[in-house]
Amino acid sequence: MKALDIIVVGGGMVGLSAALMAARQGLQVALVEAHAPKPWQKEQPDQRVVALALDNQALIDSFGLWQDVLDRRAYPYSTMTVFDAVHSTPLRFDAGELGRPYLGHILENDALVEVLWQAVIHESNILLYCPDKIGSLHETESEVRIGLQSGVELSARLAIGADGASSRVRELLGIATEDHDYGQKGLVAFVHTERTHEHTAWQCFLDSGPLAFLPFGEHCCSIVWSLSQTEADRLLKTEPEVFCQALDSAFAGKLGKTRLLSDRIAFPLRRRLAKTMIQGRTLLLGDAAHAVHPLAGQGVNLGLRDVSALRDAFTASAGKTGDALDGAQLVRWARTRYSENTVAALAFENINRIFSNDNVALSLLRGHLLGIGDRIVPLKNAMARYAAGL
Numbered sequence: 458m459k460a461l462d463i464i465v466v467g468g469g470m471v472g473l474s475a476a477l478m479a480a481r482q483g484l485q486v487a488l489v490e491a492h493a494p495k496p497w498q499k500e501q502p503d504q505r506v507v508a509l510a511l512d513n514q515a516l517i518d519s520f521g522l523w524q525d526v527l528d529r530r531a532y533p534y535s536t537m538t539v540f541d542a543v544h545s546t547p548l549r550f551d552a553g554e555l556g557r558p559y560l561g562h563i564l565e566n567d568a569l570v571e572v573l574w575q576a577v578i579h580e581s582n583i584l585l586y587c588p589d590k591i592g593s594l595h596e597t598e599s600e601v602r603i604g605l606q607s608g609v610e611l612s613a614r615l616a617i618g619a620d621g622a623s624s625r626v627r628e629l630l631g632i633a634t635e636d637h638d639y640g641q642k643g644l645v646a647f648v649h650t651e652r653t654h655e656h657t658a659w660q661c662f663l664d665s666g667p668l669a670f671l672p673f674g675e676h677c678c679s680i681v682w683s684l685s686q687t688e689a690d691r692l693l694k695t696e697p698e699v700f701c702q703a704l705d706s707a708f709a710g711k712l713g714k715t716r717l718l719s720d721r722i723a724f725p726l727r728r729r730l731a732k733t734m735i736q737g738r739t740l741l742l743g744d745a746a747h748a749v750h751p752l753a754g755q756g757v758n759l760g761l762r763d764v765s766a767l768r769d770a771f772t773a774s775a776g777k778t779g780d781a782l783d784g785a786q787l788v789r790w791a792r793t794r795y796s797e798n799t800v801a802a803l804a805f806e807n808i809n810r811i812f813s814n815d816n817v818a819l820s821l822l823r824g825h826l827l828g829i830g831d832r833i834v835p836l837k838n839a840m841a842r843y844a845a846g847l
């Protein structure tokens with residue numbers, strides 16, 4: 458067996474992308490994943506959707522896989538409209554103003570994971586250990602040793618923990634996290650809408666939290682509704698008609714009457730930021746490093762940006778020192794990504810705090826902010842560029 462360069466723990470969207478990226482740079486990779494992914498189903502869409510920004514679409518395209526994603530299912534959106542329940546002036550971002558045909562695509566977690574998984578299993582530079590789990594992690598001066606629960610022992614020059622918000626890699630390294638429980642759940646489902654969504658990703662701010670309608674087919678939207686835990690639990694159990702009445706009322710009937718097309722599921726919303734993204738020769742990526750509020754669908758985008766930035770660090774390092782895994786570049790990568798992810802996580806949280814609040818002063822402020830944001834074109838374009846990943 459060839460000596461390993463990198464062991465990636467976790468084969469979600471971020472770990473699979475990291476493994477592929479490293480393998481395509483000529484590095485020898487082992488990928489450890491606890492469960493083989495459940496297959497994408499044409500007839501039963503995965504409720505966990507992603508608003509994939511253009512820079513992350515480019516990352517998937519660089520693997521030669523974007524067409525495979527489109528062959529399954531992905532819906533472009535060319536406008537993003539942000540409004541609140543009280544004020545009339547919405548904030549609208551148009552792809553045309555940025556000279557683009559669209560701002561991003563809505564796609565299912567299962568579809569992207571399946572496409573990446575298929576590529577990983579055919580990649581000669583990747584050894585796959587699945588189903589298996591990390592059991593131990595020890596570092597020596599020059600390598601990381603990882604013991605798997607199956608008894609397999611692996612060693613490599615670098616380890617990557619991409620094993621999600623409850624990361625075992627992070628725990629084994631003793632890296633502390635800064636946690637904030639929003640006391641909310643994100644309720645997700647697919648609904649039929651009476652009016653067409655106009656290829657727009659809608660984000661409505663309510664006192665209780667944001668409600669997104671994301672285009673998913675002609676008269677179909679994926680909704681992501683942030684609610685107090687009690688309200689989410691209540692709405693999960695109500696009759697479909699009663700649920701849709703509450704939804705239509707919250708969304709001010711913008712797309713007409715809705716009809717439920719799927720089960721409803723809810724997941725707890727919390728911010729969890731690891732204190733560092735590097736320790737010794739191990740890196741944390743994706744939700745293992747930063748689980749954030751799913752406002753504007755940016756959570757997954759941050760994780761995939763970790764991967765793109767790591768590719769740039771490998772390339773720069775190989776150019777300078779002849780070694781893609783040079784420590785100084787990795788430390789620089791971790792510092793930059795840590796500050797960008799922290800700023801983004803806190804920005805999402807502050808937007809949520811200002812816009813999802815029944816405080817009268819904040820309510821007045823948000824109306825002004827939306828109006829101002831819409832009128833100041835350079836500010837609006839800067840926000841649109843950030844959301845689209847340009």
Ligand SMILES: Cc1cc2nc3c(=O)[nH]c(=O)nc-3n(C[C@H](O)[C@H](O)[C@H](O)COP(=O)(O)OP(=O)(O)OC[C@H]3O[C@@H](n4cnc5c(N)ncnc54)[C@H](O)[C@@H]3O)c2cc1C
Nearest residue numbers: 467469470471491590591620621625743744754755756757
């Ligand atoms: C229901 C739901 C809806 C969501 N909706 C949105 C949304 O609308 N917008 C948005 O931006 N985000 C959303 N999110 C969050 C988004 O899914 C995550 O940000 C994203 O999946 C993170 O990707 P990841 O690869 O870092 O982690 P994960 O997707 O969590 O992948 C981690 C992987 O590691 C594996 N693993 C875990 N422990 C071990 C171990 N010990 N050994 C080996 N492997 C292990 C797991 O099996 C898993 O495959 C949602 C999440 C949920 C649950």
